Amino acid sequence: MIDKIAFLFAExxxxxxxxxxxxxxxxxxxxINFTILGTFFVxxxxxxxxxxxxxxxxxxxxxxxxxxxxxxxxTIVTDLKANSAISSVMLIDKEKxxxxxxxxxxxxxxxxxxxxxxxxxxxxxxxxDNFDLKKIELLIDEIEGYNFVDSVEYxxxxxxxxxxxxxxxxxxxxxLVIGIVFISIQMISNTVKLSMSNxxxxxxxxxxxxxxxxxxxxxxxxxxxxQSTIGAFIAFLLVNYSFIVINSYFNLNIQVDDVxxxxxxxxxLIIGIYASNRAMKRILL
Amino acid sequence: xxxxxxxxxxxxxxSGIYDVDLSIQDNExxxxxxxxxxxxxxxxxxxYFDLFPxxxxxxxxxxxxxxxxxxxxxxxRKKIGVIFQDYKLLKQRTVYENIALPLHINGIGxxxxxxxxxxxxxxxxxxxxxxKFPNExxxxxxxxxxxxxxxxxxxxxxLADEPTGNLDPTTGHKILRILEQINKEGTCVIxxxxxxxxxxxxxxxxxxxxxxxxxxE
Numbered sequence: 221m222i223d224k225i226a227f228l229f230a231e232x233x234x235x236x237x238x239x240x241x242x243x244x245x246x247x248x249x250x251x252i253n254f255t256i257l258g259t260f261f262v263x264x265x266x267x268x269x270x271x272x273x274x275x276x277x278x279x280x281x282x283x284x285x286x287x288x289x290x291x292x293x294x295t296i297v298t299d300l301k302a303n304s305a306i307s308s309v310m311l312i313d314k315e316k317x318x319x320x321x322x323x324x325x326x327x328x329x330x331x332x333x334x335x336x337x338x339x340x341x342x343x344x345x346x347x348x349d350n351f352d353l354k355k356i357e358l359l360i361d362e363i364e365g366y367n368f369v370d371s372v373e374y375x376x377x378x379x380x381x382x383x384x385x386x387x388x389x390x391x392x393x394x395x396l397v398i399g400i401v402f403i404s405i406q407m408i409s410n411t412v413k414l415s416m417s418n419x420x421x422x423x424x425x426x427x428x429x430x431x432x433x434x435x436x437x438x439x440x441x442x443x444x445x446x447q448s449t450i451g452a453f454i455a456f457l458l459v460n461y462s463f464i465v466i467n468s469y470f471n472l473n474i475q476v477d478d479v480x481x482x483x484x485x486x487x488x489l490i491i492g493i494y495a496s497n498r499a500m501k502r503i504l505l
Numbered sequence: 506x507x508x509x510x511x512x513x514x515x516x517x518x519x520s521g522i523y524d525v526d527l528s529i530q531d532n533e534x535x536x537x538x539x540x541x542x543x544x545x546x547x548x549x550x551x552x553y554f555d556l557f558p559x560x561x562x563x564x565x566x567x568x569x570x571x572x573x574x575x576x577x578x579x580x581x582r583k584k585i586g587v588i589f590q591d592y593k594l595l596k597q598r599t600v601y602e603n604i605a606l607p608l609h610i611n612g613i614g615x616x617x618x619x620x621x622x623x624x625x626x627x628x629x630x631x632x633x634x635x636x637k638f639p640n641e642x643x644x645x646x647x648x649x650x651x652x653x654x655x656x657x658x659x660x661x662x663x664l665a666d667e668p669t670g671n672l673d674p675t676t677g678h679k680i681l682r683i684l685e686q687i688n689k690e691g692t693c694v695i696x697x698x699x700x701x702x703x704x705x706x707x708x709x710x711x712x713x714x715x716x717x718x719x720x721x722e
Contacts, residue, residue, distance in 0.1 A: 224612040238597060425593050428553070429607040429654070430583035433576065 228435070232442020239415060243447055246411040250451025250488055251458075253404040257397060258459035258484050264393050265477050271386055280360060280374030282342040288368045293340050296368065300344065305355060310343040317341065339370060353380055401491060408447075408495035412440065416503050423504075433504045440496055448492030452484045459484075506531045506662065506693055507552060512561040514547055522547050522717040525561075529695060529710075531661075534688040536704045537697040539714035545697035548714065549664045552695070553585050554578045566661055583611055586655030586692075590667035592647045594639040600626075600650050601635040607658040625653040629683055645676035652680065656687050663687060665696040669703060677703055 236243055284293060293311055300309045312320070317338035321329045330336050346356060364372050416423065426436050460481075463474050477483070507529040515521040522544040529535050537545045550556040551563050554573060563570040568581040586607075594603050604625055608618045626632045629649040639647050648668055655663055665684060669677035681696075681703060688694045698704065704711065713721040 221612060223614045223618075224609065227609045421593070422595060425595060425606075426610070427579070428555075428582065428587050428589075428593065429610055430579045430581075430585075430658075431610045432579040435579075435610060 228438040229442060232439040232446070235419075235439050236443045236446045239418070239443075242411060242415045242418065243443065246408060246415075246444075246447040247451045247454075249407045249411060250404065250448055250492070251455050253400055253407070254452045254455035254484055254488055255458050257400050257404075257487070258455050258480065259462075260393055260397055260400075261480060261483060262459060262463055262474065262476055264390065264397075265480075266474050267386055267390060267393070269475065271383060274379050274382055274386075278356075278379055279343055279345050280372060282344065282363055282372050283370045284340045284342070285368050285370050286339060288340060290340070292368065293342070297342060300342065303359065305347055305352075305359060306344055307347045308345045310345075312341045312343060314338055314340060353383075401487075404488075404491050405495045405498070408444070408492055409499040412444065412496045412499035413503065415443075416440070416499065433500075436504060437497070437500050440500060441493055444492040444496040445489060448488035449485055452488035453481065455488075456481045456484045506533075506566065507695070508564040509551075510562045510564070512551065512558045512563060514551060514556055514558050516547075520544070520717060522551075522714070525719055527712065527719065527722070529693065531693055532688070532691055534685065534694045534709040535696070536707070536709055536711045537695060537714065538699065538701065538704065538711055539720075540699055542716075543699075543714040544717040545699075545714055546666055547717070549587075549666050549695065549697055552662070552664055553587055554581055583607075583658065584661045586658065586660035586663045588648075588651050588655050588663065588665040588668045590670040592639070592651045594647060594650055594654075596639055599636050599638055600631060600642070600653075603639065603650055604653045604657050607654060611658055621657050621659075622653075625657040628656070628686070629653040645672050645679065648672060648676075648680055649683065652683055652687075656692070660692060663692055663694045665694065667697055667699070669698060669700055674702070681707075 284296070288296075290313060293313070297309045297311050300306055314336050317340075318329050318336050321327070321338060329338060360372055360374060363369055423436055460476055463476050466472060467474055509525045509527050512525040513521070513523050515523075520542060525548070537548055539545055547556065551558060551570070552565050554565075554568070554570065557570050565581060566584055568577075573581065595606070598606075601622055604622045605618050608621060613621070622635075623632070626635055629652055631646065631649055631653060634642060634646060634650075639650065642650065648671075652665075652668070655665075663684065668684070669680050672680065677700065684694050684696060710722070712719060
């Protein structure tokens with residue numbers, strides 16, 4: 221059995237080296253498809269980071285009534301902190317508000333008006349995990365209903381719209397990925413069919429000598445594995461180094477997933493083996 | 506061993522074989538003769554399950570054409586050695602590799618393969634050509650490689666389809682002598698030929714086909 225397996229592996233390897241042109245075409249097909257796919261993976265990976273970034277920036281501000289003093293404000297802070305959707309609450313008292321005004325407008329509000337009209341406010345940051353915009357909006361509605369609240373300022377609709385666009389982009393990305401996977405299957409399948417029809421004499425001789433379909437298929441699978449691994453690995457190198465160059469040239473911080481190579485090679489192996497099997501099923505009946 | 510039960514196989518061109526009813530025993534040497542298009546190759550193709558009869562049932566060893574599944578045909582073929590007129594050798598493989606092929610298919614170990622291939626090379630007088638490629642050999646030598654490949658797995662039946670068809674008379678006789686020797690060792694040999702001169706004075710059964718029908722036995 222071990223001798224048989226060794227023979228089949230050696231056959232696959234020999235066939236890979238013998239049929240240089242067909243294998244070269246197949247590797248190029250995989251290389252092109254997986255370079256596009258790898259680029260989409262990187263973009264998709266960074267889209268997730270973008271969503272996380274927006275969510276981390278998702279804050280709202282509560283402006284309290286003038287009657288609310290610092291002690292009452294602290295009680296409100298404690299109550300808000302108990303809410304699981306809120307990650308932190310920052311109290312901005314009248315003095316801090318005046319400092320912010322000074323930084324933003326270059327004027328001291330007390331010098332201008334003779335008193336400080338700025339209200340005490342609370343800056344609320346939200347949890348990134350289990351982020352649910354509807355729940356946040358309900359919470360904001362509830363807070364707006366409290367009698368100690370003057371107003372609530374938030375940019376939910378704006379961020380929601382950005383997230384909607386990102387989600388649409390992710391959807392289009394998935395459609396494209398499926399499309400490329402389908403094209404890859406089709407192209408690899410056609411290359412295998414071409415390769416098999418070139419070797420129809422060889423297959424016929426094997427069949428007349430008692431080879432089972434599996435015996436005939438295994439060297440083709442090994443060829444497919446080699447084509448997929450080589451094609452996808454070169455595609456990974458191309459994608460990885462392209463983003464390193466893009467990052468350094470445009471001073472960006474596009475992250476490439478640490479296990480992108482494994483995703484690309486794994487997916488190409490699945491596609492390669494599936495496409496080969498599909499092609500062989502049609503020929504070997 | 507081999508049984509044809511009222512077999513009819515029709516090609517779309519209205520040729521084929523019709524109402525063939527015969528059996529061939531173990532260890533038998535049997536000639537299948539007839540002019541070109543008489544149905545000899547069809548007869549052999551039915552025996553290695555390359556074709557299936559339209560009517561009747563072919564039994565080869567324990568395999569019945571009506572019951573064998575496509576995925577099991579290779580099991581039957583492992584016990585049948587086929588010799589082709591056009592040799593069907595792998596051009597990119599050496600003589601040794603061509604002969605070893607059925608043994609690899611049968612999952613035989615490397616050492617045993619070496620012994621068996623060398624035996625087959627000796628029997629067919631090809632030992633000195635083992636490292637050559639088929640296109641470096643003459644027609645007769647290629648045919649002997651084909652015979653060596655068919656016998657190396659020690660099959661129960663050898664089917665030879667016009668094995669001397671492309672060869673000169675001397676080489677043809679040499680090939681026939683090898684097949685006779687294989688038969689003496691206990692393998693059933695069925696050889697199709699249209700070369701009547703070659704088989705005269707041979708003490709073997711002759712099945713004569715004409716237009717797809719057995720005309721004499």
